Amino acid sequence: MGLEIEPLPPFTPDLYQRAWASVPHPTLPLLATAHGNSVTIFSLSTLSKHSALTGGHSRSVRTVTWQPGLKSHQVRLVTGSFDASAGLWSYNGNSSQEGEAQDLAVDVSARQSKEEDEEEEVGQEEWDFNLVLEGHENEIKSVSFSPSGQYLATCSRDKTVWIWEDVGAGQDDDDDEWETLAVLNEHDADVKAVGWCPDVPGRTKGARGKYSADVLASASYDNTVRIWREEAEGEWICVAVLEGHAGTVWGVQFEGRPREGDRFPRLLTWSADGTIRVWSLKEEEEEEDEVDGAGAGGGNAIFRSGLGGIPNTMRRSLREDWECTAVLPKVHTREIYSACWSAKTGLVASTGSDGTIAVYGEVDATDGDTAMGNTTDGEKEKEKEKSSAHPSWEVLATVPVAHGPYEINHITWCKRFDSGTERKGEEEMLVTTGDDGVVRPWKVSTK
Secondary structure, three states: OOEEEEEOOOOEOOOOOOEEEEEEOOOOOEEEEEEOOEEEEEEOOOOEEEEEEOOOOOOOEEEEEEOOOOOOOOOEEEEEEOOOOEEEEEEOOOOOOOOHHHHHHOOOHHHHHHHHHHOOOOOHHHEEEEEEEOOOOOOEEEEEEOOOOOEEEEEEOOOOEEEEEEOOOOOOOOOOOEEEEEEEOOOOOOEEEEEEOOOOOOOOOOOOOOEEEEEEEEEEOOOEEEEEEEEOOOOEEEEEEEEOOOOOEEEEEEOOOOOHHHOOOOEEEEEOOOOEEEEEEEOOHHHHHHHHOOOOOHHHHHHHHHHOOOOHHHHOOOOOEEEEEEEOOOOOOOOEEEEEEOOOOOOEEEEEOOOOEEEEEEEOOOOOHHHHOOOOHHHHHHHHHHHHHOOEEEEEEEEOOOOOOOOEEEEEEEEOOOOOOOOOOOOEEEEEEEOOOOEEEEEEEEO
């Protein structure tokens, strides 16, 4: 299968300064772009500016994430800044409370016209800067919410990952109360990115009664990725260290679509070494049987008696066995800054310092006689298991110099809501964000 990547009209206006990342809202047609000391919210319906978040940070905003799991009228996001703080923002539009989120989703052409005619900053006062989360010693590199929105992970150049809890969730809208749950300091260098496993079938596999359902991954300048879980006594511990990259690991993303047999979601990582890797959790049947045979509550008891007195630094990487099951074909000539895994199609897109966009697809070796050869039914089943455990990937399309001579800092899959598609909310496009201050959408179609 071949793909074609075509440029769509860029989001307006241009930002005229380096932009770090653009993150789509999980349900509304909104896109948040971090640049300078602010965040611009774009409408995915009109590909134009909807509103702006300004005045909350003293230095550049490096990263942004939307909070999921809120009431229907609530819209919140968190920003991470070079000023070492994270800020919590909430939308406070002119509409009634119950229709607030719906107001954000409407066509903003009228707002755009008002901005052009009166030369005023429309939407700037519609966002409230509610709370500052402080604790990191240096700039925050990444922020990410757990699937429920209860936990927020932040990471920094100070080599730590912080996990915060929204203890005011479900209470009054004005009740913004957060607590620090854990400070994770096992990386040996700057922590570049954090990402949670999505709430898909198979997410609890591997927990075996020892851990909660939430799983966090962190990537670092120490060339490693670490997997974190909350154990029975409420402590967050490192259960695996993924080693294999030969340079800074720029990012992580768990697989967002359910897998055959409800297997645990795979993990995508990308690095300064120019490679993209896929990792899978190896399920230990013997360990599963041992825990199951312990009876009710036995798993937790075994965990506490076996590890309760061992320092966290000594038990890291001992609890889960992850293996690299695929290295995607090499396309980029320099560092890979960003990659994204589509939960809808399973396609992976990447970009980076060389300004190239690449899209990859997973090859199903079980399809067709050529892949299977002349084999018996038993041999075919073995081949299916082998290909499923160790898949291969192919390059489907590339776009060189996608932002001209400028580096591209971020790429993401995003649902289309603009007038150019007949399948609004279903068709996916790519959005890239670069040093040129331009946010560019791209149409991805089959040749």
